[in-house]
Amino acid sequence: MRIAVHGAGGFTGRLTVAEVRRRGFTPVLVGRNEERLRRSAAAAGAWDAEVRVAGLAEGEALAAAFADCAAVINCAGPFTVLGQPVVRAALAARTHYLDTAGEEGFIREVLDGFHEEAVRAGVAVVPAMTDDGAPGDLIARLVAERVSAAAGLVPEVAEILVADLRGRGVASRGTARSMVAVSERAASERVVPERVVPEREVLGKDVPGPEMSRRGVVDGGGPSVVDTEEGPVDVEAFALPGAVTVPRHVRVRRVRTVIRAEVAALFAALTPDVVDSVPEIPDEAARAASRWLMLAEATGTGGGRARGWVTGSDAYGMTAVIAVEGARRLAEDGAPAGTLAPAQAFDPAGFLDQLTTHGVTWQVTPA
Template sequence: MAHGPIAVYGATGYTGKLIVAELRRRGVEDIVLSGRRADALREVAEAHGYGSDVVRAAAHDDPAALRAALDGCAVVIAAAGPFLQVGEGIVEAAAATGTHYVDTTGEQPFMRRVLDVHGPIAERNGAALVSGMGFDYLPGDLLCAVACEGIDEVEELTLAYAMKGFGATRGTLRSALVMLGGGDVEYVDGAFRETGLKLPRGTFDFGPGFGVQPVTRYPSGEVVTVPRHVNVRTIRSRITAVTFAPHPKAAGLVPLLTPLTALTLRTPLRGVLHDAIGKLPEGPPLEERRAAKYTLVAVARPTGGGPVARARLDGTDVYGITAVTTVEGALRMAEDGYDRAGGLAPAEAYDARSFLDALAEHGVTYDAPVGSAAIA
């Protein structure tokens, strides 16, 4: 393994603590825990059997402290969000210091900044930056890669998310408020274009477990990352409407109500909601977290006709698997001989099938065509 510890920035948050626990489970002794509050970081270190010497406090808006926190580190896992508000400093420090970087963001506009703004700097300094490494959106990016193996050009790629029992953390809810402010894009006819507030309505057949479900547009990270490694004309990203509905019977109203919600959040009400989120539990309890189930389906339609490729991935525990995927990615980057650099999609940074196979012991299964053997 390459020299230098694995750093966790945002180690005191809900997901950050899960990441620290996963590092301990994997037997990683050489770590750095960073974030704004030294006292809280020491508590996390002690709770997971690390000494106080692993603590390097650094505020998100203190460039010098952030660079000092990464001094000598091989990789940093960033878990402090909302990333559009507090994530810029740590990725900037990673790119400048040549430290490999992965993060847990679900914010598509931030992912674009990592790739387009910080990626070129990181490449010059020999660091790889991979954004969206958690449940959203590493599994989906890798699934799209294997679904499209052997297809010269994909006319349309649809990636659909379905979830049951998902309970959001405070951090996820705050990121959602930021995302509703706009700035997300679609990939249509070989180019990015900004989306409007109006959401499309439709249905998608997920197959066993979920069946046919009402879906709506999802500003997922795969829209940004997949065109980097798949020759695709158009990407459709969808999610079950019930995911955002207060009751399953209200799922059909979500595409109608979301534009109104987004407009409302461009008023002072955003601050009121932000404060209200702070009074909620930090995140779902262990039993609830592990009970959550999800399915991802990628459907690739080749240009000029031919068999349609369909790949599926199933798993449980959204936040638990995020800890696994970020740590797995960081450890792969820290291996001797890892030589990829710049802003990268997950499938550019890692071998897609090898990474997905490594998730099997954590309950993630996938079914995808091999090579050109697409399935209808």
């Protein structure tokens, strides 16, 4: 099975090519710079992989590069600037499309703007298949199902909180560029920092993971959130993928997405000069030692609550795993045609269970 990786010359693209090869599939590297693509193939251990050169302005050539592939994974950001031509080319080729976008604005454009075209093409278009987008969306669906008062296929809840509680850690230059766009959008909206002061409940020793709040309180009102082993966490509103994806499959009155205040401040301080100083490829040892943590809490229409978390190491490596597993499932298992949030395209519990083979842990509990 051929899987095209667009933007394969970049850092995330190289990791994705390596994961395609590791899974026993055939990677096809697509981008505008042949030399860079071949270096990436060699670095990924796929020195004999096929390279196809096509720029974003060459719509027909880009579609032809995808035409005999089971799926295309788009890794070339910032997606707000570079993403739409790749979606159009995948649709023209009638090839399933996934991407590693974390940019809320672009994800919204894809989900809202390409649905009818994807239905006509008979393919699935699934953005946000990244370490925050997919796990956050999948765990949010599961906590919504736990407290839903509605019968049928669409859970109904009063509120969902999605929190990315990773600390300051490694970041690639591509991530920094993408987060400049996201933080600028967030800065233009009214956001209020919140102090989370929960009571704490330690998970059982048989389930490794963070500590979780029992009945947390947010100063000034609002829903509880999950604590970490470090204790209370300062958070700020931030436009995570879940703000767009969750309402696609949960009937919800309000979705809130937050990140650590220290990380929000870091993103807000990014300037073009700072971005250019960020290494293109993060230190491998630092990546391996880093942890990511996505948490979700749902408040039911009847007042019940559930919360859940997904956590693992090496966010960049996990993004490649998530994207390739999604491509495999679209190609082998199928999905409804159209634009889909991760939880619409894939069984949430089944997908998260698959990630446990890569050191990920997850859990959903009543609050």
